Amino acid sequence: MRRKVIAGNWKMNKTPREVRSILTDMKDKICTEGVDVLFCVPAISLVAAVESVKGTDIAIGAENMFYEEQGAYTGEISASMLVDAGVKYVILGHSERRQIFGEDNTVINMKVKKAIEHKIIPIICCGETLEQREHGVTLEFVEEQIRSAYYNVSREEAHDTIIAYEPIWAIGTGKVATSAQAQEVCADIRGCIERIYDRETADAIRILYGGSVNASNAEELFAMPDIDGGLVGGASLKPEFADIVEFGRKSI
Template identity: 65%
Template sequence: MSRKKIIAGNWKMNKTPSEAVALINELKPLVANDEVDVVFCVPAISIIPCIEAAKGSNINIGAENMYFEESGAFTGEIAPNMLTDVGVKYVVIGHSERREYFAETDITVNKKVKKAFEHGITPIICCGESLEQREQGVTIDFIRQQIKIAFLDITAEQAKTAVIAYEPIWAIGTGKVATTEQAQEVCAAIRVCIAEIYDQATADAIRIQYGGSVTAASAPELFTQPDIDGGLVGGASLKPEFGKIVNYK
């Protein structure tokens, strides 16, 4: 089956709200491509001005994180209904930086995925191995574990609409890119894992991105692989180059 590509920018902790609006206005004409879903995941403080700036364009605004409770004494966190109230449709969950610096685990990722689906937000669920894990030959085992726990108690109907982002940790922000063969191999293994959890129809429907130093040069080869359905793009999503990545054909 043909899956619509989804190309998302993860802005991380970059750009003030006014700078974010200026960047969206600069990128709007460059990313105009209705053949792919275009998402900018921006810092929480910039979500509202970015949604305003993106109005009338093909850009969807996503969040970089959210909490798994509805409300309460969770200082500094953002609830899912706060996101849906302003029109957020996507949220990045379990990015390796969240896991490394902010103590996120496979279990908290699963809680957030469940909560995202409860509120009709599409989760972009991140997985990926370290350099040590790749060198030890446990990449597929490790990622299968991340995926299986992330999808605990998620229905097949929900899973079909999820996005998975495979980001080898050793390739994030390092300039190292997994070879096309490495990226395709892991994305294919993720799809096999989803088929085992659910069925082939669910596996065929789910979109799997590659992330980790994606550039305009590497995008065309990556995005034409049978199991790679777009990218989660870091640094390059903050530059005009992102337009070339979106229009990779």
């Protein structure tokens, strides 16, 4: 059985001082037995976050990463920098990076391969707009994102990656896909992975749902057979995150 993953994405919120305060308080309220729990925080707060959860099983992830080792890339952060800071995960291909910063499938694939090279677990995001869902092209669009992300990634390399399905129309809007809608797409993503690799790899890769996940809908979402946890936005900054983690534990 796949181990559940409950990941918080803090986006551009909280200073290093606030990160220390929140994590110091929250880590004592979270039970990580049987689940993987992590917080993805702004780059400036990564070291503070790693220090704050030291001695626990809570991991820290980055919200983005560049695909070059070093050089004249003002404002970027490399995989080796993340490793040195103690980071274990990185979110790649989030819709905000795609839509606001113009990252395309080719760039995301380069980042995925660089993360794998440095043994950072990539959380590869995919998801459709409301217009695409209404036009009935959700599955085709998401499959294209997945195939592009895993281009020239070997079966062995893909095994420990994580995918996060986040319908763009549900991110930060308070709207959430029904459990049936989320399950349908996550099942198709697993089928896509099987077509790229094989059934064993498809069964191994963990697929999360993201998009206004909170304590009131987490239990139903996590009960779906192809949803292996959540990429949690705003709720991961609140005490209810501990409840979301608990729902993940109960769904094992």
